[in-house]
Amino acid sequence: MSGNPHNGGILQNIHIASTRTLKRTNPGEYMTGTSGAQSECIEAGIMENALVMIAVLDKKGTIFAWNHTAESITGYTKAEVIGNTNVWKSLYPDKDYRHNVTAKIAEILAKKNYFENLETTIKTQSGDFRIILWNTKEILSDGELRVIIVGMDVTRQKEMDAFQQSVIDNANVLIAVLDPKGKVLVWNEAAESITGYTKDEVIGKRDIWKQLYPDPEYRRTITIWINSIIKERRLFENLDTTITTKKGEKRIIRWNTQEINTGARAREIAIGRDITRQRELDAFRESVIENAHILITVLDLQSNVLVWNKAAEAITGYSKSEVIGKHDIWKYLYPDPDYRRTITKRITRIIKEERYFENFETTIVNKGGSQRILSWNTREIDEDSQTREIAIARDITEQRQAEAALLAYISEMAMRVKQPVEIIRDNIQETANLIRDGKLTKEEMVTLLEGQVRNATQVAANVKEFQKMIAEKDKEIPEAYRKFLEG
16 A cells, blocks of 8 residues: 555654653653653644544553544543553454454564554444554664554545545546556546446556557547647647547547646546537438528527528528628628618517517528518527527518419409409399399290309309419419319
């Protein structure tokens, strides 16, 4: 295990004080032989007020010092501990575990006369379990070897580490922690799932990047790119790269990094989100939008154009390069200032009430100078936490022209049939009056009525001929209207 700088500092201070030859009057009571009462108070203060457990033992394990933090952590007081060895059985009540700890300590001490950051679990007097990180150092006192034991309670830290590890392992994004040389220290489950490389294959190594980016030229390009970003900001955000998984599949990863410090050591945490599916959906959506037969545009809140599809180019005459990133297209489509102001006011009022509008008709002037009638629909969308407006427009110019022509034809037909129908009406009324007055014979009555039937038949024939003429003359009449006219 690596050394702990905090423990090392405490041990060093205690060791310096102790090398002045601690003299024991009673177990737990020490005084220095050379520095007097002031030094004695300082040394006692260091040990007693340290935020870590401090105990002084002889080779048999008899305790000669037990500080306040040791009492607080274990629950055992000085009076219960000093002068005996029984506390270790109390702290490690499980016989097998105690033997394992003892064997581990013996193994360490056989190689060197101290141990560093030995982690064990003790049971306190109240029955709680605490994880303690132990460090030891030998000192000479009255010609006898003593051992100073420093124990740091890392229970909370371990709980937090376990929680953090759980969060990291269960995150749905790739998380890797690297040292300054690119060696992988952490590789979570999502990293395994996305790349196909397990922790055992990755942790402690740095060649994973060659495997994820097997093409040397592409890898060089990315490295140069990353280095230039880090040189400016020491991190990068939303950097998209394409990795090759262990199975040979291509995945698009969006990377974000942050530098973190653990003690005196710098680390880089890299978070990668697999956006392959998102990119596929974006490509599909872009294809649908681009090839739609209706005008589709997306605007930001400043009315700058973000999307301008092929139909928008065809209808307006303005290309993407003339429109994307700008907001003055509307001045060109609505060149008349008064008309533009009127439309703006109406749209503003509608959006204020409903936040969108449907089937809102306006007349634009395209780049060629022709007028086109568009029916607009809008919706508000959220994309990457940003609000956008999508506007869809159907070109209904021909439809409106056909409707106007049809209305004109129908009006003309109505005028042409009105007079003959009125004549037939008057003749029938006159015949009815003569019949009522008894002035017509049966034969005269039949003759008059048959004459009006012939007149009505001629009117119907004229209407049918007129219908046929309209349908053949204007090929742009909608099919439903054409069937009615030709029926």
